[in-house]
Amino acid sequence: MAQPSLSEFADSINEIMPVIIKEFTRRHSNELYKGKITLPQFLILEFLRRQQECKMKELAGFMRVSTAAMTGIVEKLVKYGYCVRQSDPQDRRIIKIRLTPKGGELLKKISGQRRKMAIDIFGQISEKDRGDYLRILMQVKDILTHEEEKIQSR
Numbered sequence: 001m002a003q004p005s006l007s008e009f010a011d012s013i014n015e016i017m018p019v020i021i022k023e024f025t026r027r028h029s030n031e032l033y034k035g036k037i038t039l040p041q042f043l044i045l046e047f048l049r050r051q052q053e054c055k056m057k058e059l060a061g062f063m064r065v066s067t068a069a070m071t072g073i074v075e076k077l078v079k080y081g082y083c084v085r086q087s088d089p090q091d092r093r094i095i096k097i098r099l100t101p102k103g104g105e106l107l108k109k110i111s112g113q114r115r116k117m118a119i120d121i122f123g124q125i126s127e128k129d130r131g132d133y134l135r136i137l138m139q140v141k142d143i144l145t146h147e148e149e150k151i152q153s154r
Contacts, residue, residue: 037080043062044059044074045077046107048083048097049107053097054096056097082099082106083098083103086098
């Protein structure tokens with residue numbers, strides 16, 4: 001079988017990805033996929049988990065939105081009890097955002113469910129194919145991360 005051209009590959013990806021996303025979503029039973037929190041909120045909680053705490057400006061930069069837009073998103077997360085706002089003791093004008101234990105538990109629950117689903121689905125694929133898939137995904141991640149770094153350094 002001949003390898004597809006880059007255009008044919010792109011067409012196939014455009015056809016396949018919505019189906020994969022829909023089916024992954026259908027199999028999820030957690031808060032993210034029940035609409036209790038949004039994908040941007042989830043990404044912010046993950047960022048907070050990695051950073052420990054950060055300023056609103058840093059969150060806005062991470063999500064590539066204005067600080068005003070970020071304020072609205074964070075407000076909902078604070079309301080749900082997933083994160084808190086804290087004033088900087090040295091400068092009261094600086095507000096830092098931190099993940100709460102409840103937010104950490106939510107991330108742990110979602111991560112566990114996603115891990116189980118990956119095991120269920122990818123357990124049906126050969127070890128070699130899983131390795132190839134992971135290697136390609138890592139390349140895509142590296143390309144995207146490198147492009148993001150170039151944009152931020154401008």
